[in-house]
Amino acid sequence: MWKLLKNDFLIERTNKKNMIACLIVAIFVFGFFSYTKIENSQRLIDEKASEYQSVASALTKFQTADAMDYGNGSDLYYNLLQQQRYVVNQSMAMKVDRPQLYLESGIKLAELRANAFDMEGYEKVATNLPSRTENQLDSLFYQFMDRTGMVVTQDALSFFPFLLDLFMVLGSFWFIFMSIFSCGILIEEFHHTSLIKGYPVSFDKYVLAKCASSMFWVGILIAEIFICSLPFIYFYGLGDANYPVAIFDGNFKVIPTIEYIGIALVYIILISIFTVLLSVILNVLLKNMYLTLFVQLLLFIAPSLFPSLVSLVPFNPFNYMNFTNLLNGHSLELAEPVELEMLHGLIYIGISTVLMLIGVKLFFTTGKLKKV
Amino acid sequence: MRAYFKFEFIQFLFNKKNIAIYVILLFLACFYALKIAPSYDPIEKVDRDEIEARFLTREDFLNNVVIDENSYPLTRFAAAIYPEWNEYDKQRLDALDSNRLREYAGSTYKWYEYSDYMIFRNGNGLLYYNPRYYTAGNLYATEDGHYAYMYSASRYKGYAQGDSELSMDVFEERTALQTLQRLLHGYLPIILLVCCILFTADIVLKDKRNLTVIKGFPISVWRRLVVKGGVALIGSSLTIIPLSIGFIIVAIQHGMGDLNLPVPIFSYEARAFTTITMGEYLFQNVLLMLFWFLLLISLLLLLSIQIRHEFANLVLGCVVVFAEFYYYVRGLGFVKEIQWYPSSYVQVGQIVAGYREYLNNSASLTFENGIAVMSVCTAIILLVTLIISKTKRFKYL
Structure with a gap:
């Protein structure tokens, strides 16, 4: 297993896709900075x-x-x-x-x-x-x-307030980014089936290793967000990590900025794992990168197109993919209000991830790989 | 070359991804026509009750007020501006009651012009536009109202002077052509551009799979790219077919509209509206869209032979389309030369209508500049592609 992982890392290291993703994340962070700078001075x-x-x-x-x-x-x-x-x-x-x-x-x-x-x-x-x-x-x-007795501030450019705004924006489309990033995860393998069949490991292990190396890159991307924001400490200071943010997580409550960022990170990581696994399954079923992407995006926007779905199926993990709206209490303002709780979201996404893992383990064998 | 075109085109049409895009567009068009379009609730609608309530209150005030040297200044102000205002409201009510639509359009035009003049020039803090512009969190409600009132005035003037057939659906912009106009003003251009990116992302890179076969074709790389670009352009234009289904559904519900209907165009230099016909408006939109398709396709072709990764095509294409969200702040055009960035022209309908000029406080975000900027960019990209593909060391994929 370890050798397999090492092999995957070596392949991924030279993958242009990862480099481009890094570039895009950097562009996003700096672009968002210039946006915040012009928009929010007062x-x-x-x-x-x-x-x-x-x-x-x-x-x-x-x-x-x-x-x-x-x-x-x-x-x-x-x-x-x-x-x-x-x-x-x-x-x-x-x-x-x-x-x-x-x-x-x-x-x-x-x-x-x-x-x-x-x-x-x-x-x-x-x-x-x-x-x-x-x-x-x-x-x-x-x-x-x-x-x-804290003091209200309009400061949006120092490190922590900036990260807070950044993660609030990321929350809305991290799923979309991840689906574009991961939609072709197994497609290459379909073009070299004989090579994959030659590996001395079972297919589910192979898939797991592949997911692990993808997640490693996701980790790098997340780290990159923090690294790109570091220069703001030099220019605008650290800001207040305990500045409060009001959220809805089942109850209305106030949490410090740093906790919000923590929740966002947990969600981002879980959503990433979820999306990667979903991509694997859809790849094997549909055998096409773009169809995978379209199905993922349709599932993502379904709750917005048909809001009554949310109250009908509250355990649908896609209700929770936009965690910024979730923490804003967006679901309380639908025509049929539902209390979507932050913790439940984590549980539902977690459960569906485990179910998908079981599915991969039970049903997917190299026999599924046919040349497209 | 023709045989190669046919070969590429058939591959394009039977590509699973492309079929899926057309199907999704069809679904979205039907969803829009059946679910979203009927619930459209314009702010500037024809509402007899609203006119009457305003008319009666003011009439009552004018009948009872006594103006002498002791009157409060605001009372004098009201007594001075309401008579003319009420006259227009009265004309509107009478025209509505006797169903004389052209007359209604005429007096509504005067009403909007007078209202805008009063509210924007004289009504600071006293008079307001329709309250629905002042939604919670809208920082620019007054500007929005100002634009909408000027727009409506110009529109109704066009109705009154034109000879198109009028109806309530026309007044509330519900007919199929006007719905299309509203969509072009909204997010339709972005959806179409994203579709174009998706169509083009793999058109070169799919050759990777059967490189030996493809390389055997007796056609140069440059010509091959041109053919592929042409196919992508035709494919992107074919998105009209699924969208027209939605168009037909709206047309059945609310009528087709008329190609001679007036569309107000804002000019920043004159700070005023003129009208062009719907046909002209749509033609300019289509032209600008085609230039956008050309720009994106040539960009993606260049990326395809240089970076050679579909993910790069997808993401960098999207960056070009969505770049405006980064630097866009209302009124930015006044301080920055944003008319040189092609991404400032993404909202095709708003560019043609001059709304972008209004938002950006810039006289340069015009249709002509858009065409010029985009053709220059396209030409540069194509030239680079040509040079790269002709160099000796270049290897196709």
Whole structure:
């Protein structure tokens, strides 16, 4: 087995595909850096400015303009008026650098919004305001910051905040990247079947060795992400590894940046193993690299095309492939809300990986390899 | 050469991957036509209730307000701007009630023009565009509303002055041709370009498998590449066939539309819209798409004979198509010369409509520049390929 692995590593070392993948990852990291640099210098202030406009235009949907306590406005109308005030407070607090005021107004704003959801006529302003989940996440974030006395920052370029943003983006399309990377994993073997049949190991062992060497390269790619981000420490500092991020993992809660990155890494590695094994199976079944890729991508987008599938089959591992959406509580906002939990995702992906492994071990023999 | 073309083309058509792409496109087209298109909910729709509610409230205000030297300035402001505004709303209501669509188009054009003038120039913080532009998280809601109102004004002006047959479906841009226009404005070009990459990725490298046979053909490498490029181009153009199925479904549901329908085109220099006909719009789109296909195909041919790996073809092709997402920030064209990058022209429909000029604050992202930049790039790549393939040391695959 060890010799086989060594053999695979030697072959993979000169594989152009791996070099190109490394190049692409590097381009991605540096490109993302330049994107972050132009986009987000004042992101909190910009966000608040747009929020103000949204609330103001929600207010125009009310015919009444009597804002007094004894006026004829509805509860929701007053609620929105107060929201507007706190949004302005937050924006000013950011501009004159008073983080504590920002947090206090934020907490009150989130409370007001939480009350507004159950008020009469909320549907007509719903698109102008954050959803229930987003509000919940915001609220938790503000409360946590307030409790621990941490300082709000707009910094997005130092090491940890940058990595956080990077992994949030990666979460959405790591599966796609991996399927392109691994879709041809066994295709070469189909062209040299006699060679493979000559190896003195069983086919499942051979496949395992192949997967292991692929995963080794995935490891290198992940390491590369960190290495490419290292220069930011020199230019912009380390940033705060404990800066909180609000997530939904079954419950709403706040975790430090470093933990988020950890979860992302676990997901990325599991998704990679899953995709590689799926590629192996589809390769043997379909005997075509592109068909493998298409089937994988279709499976990936199926939950978005048919959202009712998610509540129907919550244990479908493809519901969990986009872990950024998963941790944002995206599934709570579907037409039929489902609570997709972070841990369950790991379990379902893990179980399907084991099932695929068993499938490979039981059913795949070199007899399946026929020249295409 | 003709025999070789036939040989390549038949291989192309019976390639499992290519069949799969056509099938997937067919599925997506049907999915769009049956599921997404019917639920299209435009912001600028024909909504009698909305017009009436606004009209009655303002009418009520105008009838009861008394303007004298003690009036609050905002009250004066409202009393000054509402009469004309209401006049247009009244005309719209009357035209709708008596089903005189061309008249409705005429007064709606004036309504949009007046509204935009009031909101954008005079209404800062007081007047707003349709609230649906101000969705949570949209940083550029006012700009979006401004563009949409100018666009609608120009569109309705075209309806009022043109002689196309009008209907509610035309007003809400639901007819098949207008749906196509909206799609070209959206993600359809990117889908087609990705299909083109997938078609071309293996067209040279598949020869690796039977190299000895292929090498026996009495045809030079350069000619071989040209034929392969031609086949890929025809194959990419054939994506029209599965898409037209979806087109026909939409046409049955909402009518076909008319090639003479006006399509508003924004010009950054004039800061105003003009209209061209739908036929012209589609023709320009098709032309730009063809140039894109040529660019991608020549790029992938070059990569195929240099790097010789399908993964490289796929990924680097996608990098070219998606590069804009990296550097795109609203208003960037004002400070950076992005009109020299071919990737700035990916959103073909938006380039033709001038929307990219609006987004980028740049007068240079025009259709003509796009054609020029892309033909120069294609020519350079083809020249490099030609030189490489003619050198003595070059070995085909």
